[in-house]
Amino acid sequence: MRPDDRLAISPAPPAGAHQADHSHQTDPEFFALGDHLEGDPGARSLVRTETAVERHGAMVFGVAVTHTACRGDAEDVFQEVFLAYHRTAPRCRDEEHRKAWLLRTTLNIARRLAASSWRTRVVPLTADDPPAATAVSFTFASERQDAIFRALATLPEATRTVLHLFYFEDLPVAEIASLLDIEPGAVKMRLSRGRADMRDRLRGELFDD
Amino acid sequence: MTDPIFRDMRQQFTPPPELVDRLRGRLAADDAAASGDGAPTAHAVPGRSPGLNQHQAANQHQAKRRARRAAGRGAGPAHRADFARPPRRVSVPLLSGAALAVLVLAGTVVYATVKGPRLTAEPLPAPTAQAEDLVSSPADYAAVYAALEGVWQSGDLQGYGFLAKAESGGMPAAESGDSAAQGQAELAYTDDSSAYTGTNVQVAGIDEGDLVKTDGEHIFVASLSNLPSDPYSDPYSDSDSDSYSYSDSYSAELADISVVKPDGEGTRVVARIDVASQFGDGQALKPPNSLVIADLMLFNDVLAVVAHHNQATIADPAEDPAEDPAQDPAPGANLSPEEQLKLLYDGPTIFKTAVLLYDVSNAEQPRLLTKLEQDGSYRTSRLLDGKLHVISDHWIQDRDSTDPDDPATFAPSIAADGDSQVIAPADLVIWDPPTGTEYVVISAIDLASQQRVAQKAILGGVDTLYMSFDNIYLAHTRWQDQPNLLGRLGLALEGYLATDADSSAAQAVFTDLIRVRLAGSDFEVAAQGSVPGTLVDQFAMDEHESNLRVATTVWPTDSSEAVSSLHVLGPDLAVIGQIEELMRDESIQSVRFDGEVGYVVTFRQTDPLFTIDLADPANPKVMSALKIEGFSAYLHPWGEDRLIGIGYAGDADGLTDGMQLVLFDVSDPFDVSVAASLAVPYDDADALWDHRGFLADPTNSLIGFQVRDWGMPTGTPGQAFAFFSVSGDGFEQRFSVALPDDWYATRGLRVGSDFYVISSSGLRVLDGDSFAQLAELDLAS
Secondary structure, X not given: OOHHHOOOOOOOOOOOOOOOOOOOOOOOOOOOOOOOOOOOOOXXXXXXXXXXXXXXXXXXXXXXXXXXXXXXXXXXXXXXXXXXXXXXXXXXXXXXXXXXXXXXXXXXXXXXXXXXXXXXXXXXXXXXXXXXXXXXXXXXXXXXXXXXXXXXXXOOHHHHHHHHHHHHOOOOHHHHHHHHOOOHHHHHHHHHHHHHHHHHHHOOOOOOO | OOOXXXXXXXXXXXXXXHHHHHHHHHXXXXXXXXXXXXXXXXXXXXXXXXXXXOOOOEOHHHHHHHHHHOOOOOOOOEOOOOOOOOOXXXXXXXXXXXXXXXXXXXXXXXXXXXXXXXXXOOOOOXXXXXXXXXXEOOOOHHHHHHHHHHHHHHOOOOOOOOOOOOOOOEOOHHHOOXXXXXXXXXXXXXXXXXXXXXXXXXXXXXXXXXXXXXXXXXXXXEEEOOOOOOOOEOOOOXXXXXXXXXXXXXXXXXXXXXXXXXXXXXXXXXXXXXXXXHXXXXXXXXXXXXXXXXXXXXXXXXXXXXXXXXXXXXXXXXXXXXXOOOOOOOOXXXXXXXXXXXXXXXXXXXXXXXXXXXXXXXXXXXXXXXXEEEEOEEEEEEEEOOEEEEEEEEEOOXXXXXXXXXXXXXXXXXXXOOXXXXXXXXXXXXXXXXXXXXXXXXXXXXXXXXXXXXXXXXXOOOOEEEEOOOEEEEEEEEEEEOOOHHHHOOOOOOOOOOOEOOEOOOEEEEEEEEEEEEEOXXXXXXEEEEEEOEOXXXXXXXXXXXXXXXXXXXXXXXXXXOEEEEEEEOOXXXXXXXXXXXXXXXXXXXXXXXXXXXXXXXXXXXXXXXXXXXXXXXXXEEEEEEEOOOEEEEEEEEOOOEEEEEEEEEEOOEXXXXXXXXXXXXXXXXXXXXXXXXXXXXXXXXXHOXXXXXXXXXXXXXXXXXXXXXXXXXXXXXXXXXXXXXXXXXXXXXXXXXXXXXXXXXXXXXXXXXXXXXXXXXXXXXXXXXXXXXXXXXXXX
């Protein structure tokens, strides 16, 4: 497990509707959450989920891409996030709350998936197989963009997450700190160092402070 | 604010239509399955990630128990004992032509290296010089400034480092407990301190800060408050009375202490301390200042409240060339709320750590005794012999803000009741060479006299901290660029070419260590050392008879295979013994040292639990390696002969759904076995990452922790606090209480005979025998 995988992300706050699904529990009596949670069953709404996909799909997919090892994993994460959203139907005060819920869930699921697929993903055994250089599994419109993405992929996850949210999602430091449950100062520290790292990798000016 | 190239790239993250179609299909199928009320189909994500396959692992023992308890319910599939691995597959990512050509070239080259002799990151040569040669106390502030200048000029800001799993925590009283055996089947583990349970800490006798503390008479809980003390409160909220914080993170709104009288059914809040209101000299703190409680510590009749005291500042666009000069920084200008928020408070934040001491001899009327402060962002605290050690990280962020003639701008300050002074040069320590512009600030506060008795600031960062009875060990991760193979071959490529997304082929990582000796009421920087690799968390360090045992995961520069290793360092932090390669291609997930034995759990392919003999510090030896599926993220010794592991379940293909509790029989370290395991069908638990979330109650042979279900791929979303009995035989689930979704950092305690499940939002009291709910309190105001 990469050293930076232990990013302390607070769990997303699912609330609201649920389905009493005990299929995978060893003891339904013991683990019966269904009776305790509030919310009206049937609050699932395809329209609601579709709208969320339309508004935030690119954000979710983008975070998934930069936080997983290959495109296939990113697609899995994308599906799992919205499936979770659909089932949980969290009560969100507003669009920003919804966005935060989706972002946190995406980060959590991507981490989980990275932990499991990292374990089973292979290392090439013969010279004929290309190396698992999955840093280039997603291609962009220009060489420069590809280079940025490749460089980003080599950063420790903690820095990468902050850089992604800052540059791709245009989130201010305060919001990033909130979402990741870390101090704004820590965000700035990572931004600053991440920029330095990216500068080194790209020999460019794009990441000057 | 950002270059259009990022917006352009962001555009390309739009999910492709066929992906959205696939999602629609799954949503529809899920709806159909849910409303059909039948057994939902197992959602194996088509074709890609076996790790998410649903799999239920329950061992035969557990199956028997359940069958006994509830006739008729089917048991899960028997635990698979074989460890056959599937043949390795190759995953071929999509590549553009040019990139592919580059990769094939590089791949051939890298492959040649991978197959060559193993190159591990070389550790720094053990320091042969005396500790005094490596560190210096500067003669004056000019020398301090010169050291900082050296760092800025070298442009070599070292060691980004990773954040430790949890800043504080500790070992249970397991080491001192007696195991009162009541026959083979019932290995009951009891403990003397049965009046109440304290924070689960790494070292018994050294307390660690937490949001909930009790002395058996009262419970003190850092509680949520709606005071508008958070400068980052939601800019989109219109209402004045609604200080809606953007996130539901507890750390954004902890501003009160609830004083609770634990009394079964009669449990009640007897006092509430509004910390922020007493801080600003009688006036409540207002933005841009904020005060957020981070930890509590309790000693005799003194309650110590450690809080982040931060002040946001506004950036001056004129000084920051990255700002778009066309943008008007004044709020109210023609900017969207998002842009306004970005500009506001976008300057450097001033971080301080505040320690407020309250007299709680009469807990219903707490009395503020004194306020102490130190520069820097709070990291962790430890309590030993009535002395509270507070550690913060003071980062000199911006060279331009420093003034060589004003030490307060480049060295940390401390304050007592408002009187601030810069730490004297005699209390500053500079490494040679300094590794960055961060100071670790350590204060020792004597709680009986409410005085700060010592302080030290070390120029160099800290990522993980471990405290023993004699020393504080500071660990700092340092990344060091090393020319990668292509660099050595003179091939210039834009960017790095990584052999694997998770490893940067051209950087080696080390952990630098500093030993700070506790000398009476003072500190003394005594030694410096370094080991290759990274620490998983604070449990990866342990001191025993003056030697420091450290377990690290090493990331060789020329291979994507991690190597887990163990080192024993002497008092000078030079390596005296080590197992350089415990396991190849496995990284360390959890570590627990227990006297002359060390337990290390690694994970990737075979996931063993290593039991290591540390009796001879110069010759650590592996006594056994137990192959298990899944891995434990936290290990907890239980009595003499058992070790509890809580972590993720697995099968031959990797991780599966859900967590598991494993009880290891460590009575014979040469033949460690699994005594029992229990599937815990949840997705996550705080205790996996923060050991303070783990309740250990040896008196009642009980453990407990919060669990969370994300509701995927199948299941009911939500969280609960679950209790389990532990015997020599295994675990038995006793009870779970559902928790509201917005509860965070939930702790379970026992006071007297009843259990208290507590978070910053509320509290539930459960009867110690029946777990019936006796009372419920709301603690958020």
